[in-house]
Amino acid sequence: MKNLNSEKQRYKELGDFLKTRRDRILPSQVGLSEGLRRRTPGLRREEVAALAGIGLTWYTWLEQGRPIQVSAQVIESLSRVLMLDKQERIHLYTLAKQVPQADITSYERTVSPMLQHVLDNLVLSPAFIMDTRWNIIAWNKAACLVFTDFSKINMHKRNMVWMMFTNANYKQLFIDWKFHAQGMLARFRSNCGQYIEDSWLVQFVQELKRESMEFDLWWSKHDVQRNSEIYKKLNHPIVGTLVFEFSSFEVSDDPSLKLIVNTPFSETDTDMKIKLLLDK
Structure with missing residues (x-):
């Protein structure tokens, strides 16, 4: 029962994290019109789903915390659409039980x-x-x-x-x-x-x-x-x-x-x- 509850909490955390990051993205940041009847502070679910190339129903289930498997490819697409920074991206991968794709980083310091x-x-x-x-x-x-x-x-x-x-x-x-x-x-x-x-x-x-x-x-x-x-x-x-x-x-x-x-x-x-x- 403990493992089941912890899994439910992880899925809920994943959904909540996606919602908060969706809310902070302005439509203009992704090339969309603000519109006159926009009620949400950020992007709509259907906009995120379309920009990430995934189905609206499937994305809705993600935000609702349903126990569905998420591929690394989907997580990477969502990270891009939601403009996640490096730490947020890692956090999203962790919640989805996926390994982040490697970054090819430059060396910003002088050698010893x-x-x-x-x-x-x-x-x-x-x-x-x-x-x-x-x-x-x-x-x-x-x-x-x-x-x-x-x-x-x-x-x-x-x-x-x-x-x-x-x-x-x-x-x-x-x-x-x-x-x-x-x-x-x-x-x-x-x-x-x-x-x-x-x-x-x-x-x-x-x-x-x-x-x-x-x-x-x-x-x-x-x-x-x-x-x-x-x-x-x-x-x-x-x-x-x-x-x-x-x-x-x-x-x-x-x-x-x-x-x-x-x-x-x-x-x-x-x-x-x-x-x-x-x-x-």
């Missing part, structure tokens, strides 16, 4: 001094830290000298994938750009599969499709790939050919961050050329 110290001590190895969105958030001097001065790039464009497809100087570094670009895109898609409905990712892909014909073409192929790149061969405008062993590591203190290290290949003179760049 200790992590920057690690980067700086990789003197001859161009290295940087990137977040879940593949934004470059920290780097060492060698990385700036070999790839580009990241500090001079707008933080919204300081993204590995964006640079690979839109930054002409960065693209020209790669001797076989097509191979590296396709491989990077396949790894990016593989990493972001769990966030495919994330609003940032949707917008990012749309913008890159407009900026790059190659991205538009290759994204539609749906290629996926894990980290299989071992060597990176570049044609630097000052010192010529550079060959690196490519390594990627999760940061133990924050799994959302990755440390990317390009180690000079031992059978080449890459380390000597990096020293020349550092001494200039």
Whole structure:
């Protein structure tokens, strides 16, 4: 009996939560007319149901606290229509006994001094830290000298994938750009599969499709790939050919961050050329 009562209370809480969030949304916020005979302070039930793409009867049962199963897709639609913030969205998923869809968040802080110290001590190895969105958030001097001065790039464009497809100087570094670009895109898609409905990712892909014909073409192929790149061969405008062993590591203190290290290949003179760049 206790479990039955708790389930009833959860369904009632779900219905009440939906009603309070419906009441606070103005029709104008979702592109609807206010109308002259509107009695409710916010949206009507039929308006929420239509905007969310679900049946009115079914939505009415939800608000009435009836014991019906709610899919994650419906919860996501209702979260969008009711303009829920992150905490409200999580709460709605919890009440519906569903797992929230993952968000692909950016890293809004600077890395710790200790992590920057690690980067700086990789003197001859161009290295940087990137977040879940593949934004470059920290780097060492060698990385700036070999790839580009990241500090001079707008933080919204300081993204590995964006640079690979839109930054002409960065693209020209790669001797076989097509191979590296396709491989990077396949790894990016593989990493972001769990966030495919994330609003940032949707917008990012749309913008890159407009900026790059190659991205538009290759994204539609749906290629996926894990980290299989071992060597990176570049044609630097000052010192010529550079060959690196490519390594990627999760940061133990924050799994959302990755440390990317390009180690000079031992059978080449890459380390000597990096020293020349550092001494200039």
